[in-house]
Amino acid sequence: MTAALSIKNLQKTYDNGFQALKGISFDVQPGDFFALLGPNGAGKSTTIGIICSLVRKTGGNVSIFGIDIDKDFPAAKQMLGVVPQEFNFSQFEKVYDIVCTQGGFYGMPRKLAEERTEKYLKQLGLWDKRDTQARMLSGGMKRRLMIARALIHEPQLLILDEPTAGVDIELRRSMWTFLEEINRQGTTIILTTHYLEEAESLCRNIAIIDKGDIVENTSIKSLLKTLNRETFILDSSEALSTCPDLGGYSGRLIDEHCLEVTVEKGQSLTELFAALTKQGVTITSMRNRANRLEELFVSLLAEDRKGEGDQ
Amino acid sequence: MNSITMWTSFTTILRREVRRFTRIWPQTLVPPVITMSLYFVIFGSLIGSRIGEMGGFSYMEFVVPGLIMMAVITNSYSNVASSFYSAKFQRNVEELLVSPTPNWVIMAGYVLGGVARGLIVGLVVTLIALFFTDLSVQHLWLTVSIVFLAAVLFSLAGFINAIFANSFDDISIIPTFVLTPLTYLGGVFYSIELLSPFWQGLSKLNPVLYMVNAFRYGVLGVSDINVAWAFVGVLVFVALMFAWGLHLMTHGKRLRH
Secondary structure, rough: OOEEEEEEEEEEEOOOOEEEEEEEEEEEOOOEEEEEOOOOOHHHHHHHHHOOOOOOOEEEEEEOOOOOOOHHHHHHHOOOEEEOOOOOHHHHHHHHHHHHHHHHOOOHHHHHHHHHHHHHHHOOOHHHHOOHHHHOHHHHHHHHHHHHHHHOOOOEEEEOOOOOOOOHHHHHHHHHHHHHHHHHHHOEEEEEEEOHHHHHOOOOOEEEEEOEEEEEEEHHHHHOOOOOEEEEEEEEEEOOOOOOOOOOOOOEEOOOOEEEEEEEEEEOOOHHHHHHHHHHEEEEEHHHHHOOOHHHHHHHHHHHHHHHOOO | HHHHHHHHHHHHHHHHHHHHHHHHHHHHOOOHHHHHHHHHHHHHHHHHHHHHHEEEEEEHHHHHHHHHHHHHHHHHHHHHHHHHHHHHHHOHHHHOOOOOHHHHHHHHHHHHHHHHHHHHHHHHHHHOOOOOOOOOOOHHHHHHHHHHHHHHHHHHHHHHHHHOOOOOOOOHHHHHHHHHHHHHHOOOOOOHHOOOOOHHHHHHOOOHHHHHHHHHHHHHHHOOOOOHHHHHHHHHHHHHHOOOOOOHHHHHOOOOO
């Protein structure tokens, strides 16, 4: 099957000599919901910039649905929609005009562009704002406006660079639902985000990039299976003056009602609860200290940097 | 993209450009009209009546074609320079760069947007001029062609200026320090026959002189220079500017990293 996006040995060195990408390779399959994660400055936006032609690559190959961007970039662009990290629309244009005009840039007849503009502005809850200048919109509305604009030509591959940055939780969840629906309808989605909960909840496959290299590229499920330890916060009904005996588990008392316990891979939670019950400690609730993907993400980056230090 | 989709893309850019300068008409259409009206009143009517004839015509008749051309040139230039630089500044130029629209279509759309503003301002200035003098065009097609070509040329120049510009100051430097002197010394207000041979020769290096005189020839039937050379010169410059602009776009000069 032809990959929706195929990146081979992609390199980018900026004019000042900074090597942003050191030869990364990964594929995204059609219909996938793919997370491209990494810390700030890792090379995510450079990768996206190259895919959509705003950044010139130094080496390597990029194909979108089998179309090599070096051979027929316009055809590849027709398949691609991009929602950038920063607002990049005219602040003085009306919402309707911004979306409809973008359809024209893709060669869509005016009538079709108008129909699609209405469709996506309604789906993204912006129809009432269609005659408003973009600068008057809230941050969340501006993000949705960029999504509507990217969808106007109904691309088969949609890339979203931190689409929910600075968006409140309610709106973020409604955007997740919308993106899941788009993905269900067949659009391949690549997402970069700093909210790892978002990546874990939406994406099936993942690539983690750090300092211009891919440090992990696998399915989210496989990645989570490699988690060697999880840290839980346990809430006790009684006030505790000292940390109870945790029966072989490492942990500490955070405050008189809160225990932090680390459970290694292979250890059972049942034994932990048995040990606590034996000491008369009643646990009323339990939660992960951090998102599981977040724990993995941090440990992968730490390993990567340790590896660099060892060399 | 095929020719139909390219045409759609071109008309979309052009429509957006026209929408932009008509939306901010108090900034784009009114000031040149007021300025030119003042020129008509002061230079044409008040001072002109004391100057007497120039090139065999009253000073008002002589100065009107030059002022119309000056309005077309400055408005074509500034429209594209400010519009394309604003698109760079607000980053909405990326809307076009990520689309399949070819670079030459992007250029053509912006340039024709500048031409549209230049011609609209030129038309309004012409209508105002009719309050001050009778204008009977001697060579209609020549007049229309040279004014169109001049608008294209200066729109292209504005486009290139916007590509190189890094700040709003950069798009006012060329109009202030290059375009205005060239226009004022380009035979708008006087015939170069009034100058000494040395200054006449120097004036003939000024491209604006050729456009103003070709336009004046179309309207009045008189010119300080050979009109055929004016057309050749403008066409050559249009081709060179277009090639330069396209080269800059293709290499992503200050547009892509």
